[in-house]
Amino acid sequence: MEPSAGPAAAPPTDPDRLRLEPLGDRALLAVLGDAIDPEVNDRVHALAGAIRARGLPGILDLVPAYTNLAVHYDPERWAGDGGAPAQALARELRALWAGTLAAAGPEPRVVTIPVRYGGEWGPDLEEVARRCGLAEAEVVRRHTQPEYRVFMLGFAPGFPYLGGLDPALATPRRSTPRTRVPAGSVGIAGAQTGIYPLETPGGWQIIGRTGLRLFDPALAEPCRLRPGDRLRFVAAGPGERP
Numbered sequence: 001m002e003p004s005a006g007p008a009a010a011p012p013t014d015p016d017r018l019r020l021e022p023l024g025d026r027a028l029l030a031v032l033g034d035a036i037d038p039e040v041n042d043r044v045h046a047l048a049g050a051i052r053a054r055g056l057p058g059i060l061d062l063v064p065a066y067t068n069l070a071v072h073y074d075p076e077r078w079a080g081d082g083g084a085p086a087q088a089l090a091r092e093l094r095a096l097w098a099g100t101l102a103a104a105g106p107e108p109r110v111v112t113i114p115v116r117y118g119g120e121w122g123p124d125l126e127e128v129a130r131r132c133g134l135a136e137a138e139v140v141r142r143h144t145q146p147e148y149r150v151f152m153l154g155f156a157p158g159f160p161y162l163g164g165l166d167p168a169l170a171t172p173r174r175s176t177p178r179t180r181v182p183a184g185s186v187g188i189a190g191a192q193t194g195i196y197p198l199e200t201p202g203g204w205q206i207i208g209r210t211g212l213r214l215f216d217p218a219l220a221e222p223c224r225l226r227p228g229d230r231l232r233f234v235a236a237g238p239g240e241r242p
Contacts, residue, residue, distance in 0.1 A: 018047075018097045020090050025075055026060075028086055030093060033067040036163065041151050044069050045228045046100040047093070056092060064227055065152050066161070110147070110230045113195065115186050117143075117208035117235055124205040128171045128188060139207065140235055142166040143193065150229040158197035158215035158223040162231060165193045177203030184210045186233070197223075208233075 019031040030047060033040035048062045048069055058077025063070040071093065078088050117140045118125040129136045148164040170191045178201060181187075185196045187204030196202060197214035214224045225231065 018094065020093065022086055023070060025086075027070055027072045028089060028093065030069040030071060030097075031067065032069075036066050036151070038149060038163070040067050041149075042228070043100065047097055050096040050100050051093070054092075054096060056089075065154075108228050108230050109226070110232065111225060112232050112234055113186075113210050113212060114234050114236045115144075115208040115210050122186070122206055122208040124174070124187075125207040128169065128205050128207055131171050132168055134168070139169060142169055143188075143207065144233045144235050146232075148193070148231040148233075150225050150227055150231060152227050153223060153225065156196070156198050156200055156215075157217075158225060160194055160214075160225050160229075160231065162193055165191055167191065169193075171205050173203040174205060177201055178206075181206065182209060184212065184214070186210060208235075 017032060021029045021031060023029050030044075032043050032047075044064050044067065048064050051059060051062060051071065058074040059071065060074060061070075061072040063072070071089070073089055078086070116122070118136060125136050125139060129139045132139065134142070143166070146164040146166060148162040150160045151163050152161045153159060154161060165188070169188060171188050173189045181196050181200055181202040181204070183196060183199045185202075185204075185206045186208040187194060187196065187202070187206045189204040194204070195210065195214060196204075212224065216222055216224075
């Protein structure tokens with residue numbers, strides 16, 4: 001399913017809070033807040049990093065989102081606590097969580113994404129400009145001005161959920177989605193902007209395209225972007241490869 005708007009922006013939540021909820025009998029959900037907030041999201045990724053660094057046995061997968069982290073585990077590996085594996089794992093997670101509160105997070109990477117805007121690369125740039133009451137060049141200027149934050153990856157492998165779009169560029173999705181959106185397409189939908197890492201159907205307003213490959217399953221790290229990265233779009237000039 002194509003991404004829609006995430007949790008609504010709201011006053012900052014308490015980044016020191018941790019709530020653990022069961023997801024069936026094979027996962028715990030570590031909830032850190034209820035609204036999009038960079039500090040909360042930093043803590044989500046700090047906890048995920050602490051779990052990986054500790055190398056806890058029986059952890060099958062970690063799925064970070066805007067405000068929470070799903071920790072999937074092998075219940076047989078954690079069954080040595082009176083038949084309540086979630087309780088044993090919860091104690092470990094709380095201990096790791098306490099450690100992240102005192103530790104400084106790593107310096108985020110800044111990734112530059114070259115984009116060819118408009119024309120065959122961005123067939124909806126004219127429509128976005130019309131809806132926003134701006135010249136096409138001003139849409140490009142405003143889109144390339146911010147430093148975006150990668151809150152999470154989802155929808156398709158390597159698809160970045162970005163925060164930081166200029167509110168003046170907010171544009172509704174297309175009334176009729178396309179059956180084919182090329183890989184690398186840069187789009188706007190509502191108050192979000194993002195990059196399609198693979199060719200898929202989609203209803204976002206496509207304003208440009210990058211030639212960078214965001215997902216390659218043959219690589220040791222298949223996704224070019226990581227949650228927590230900072231991202232900048234740069235307009236490629238005529239004749240330049242995006």
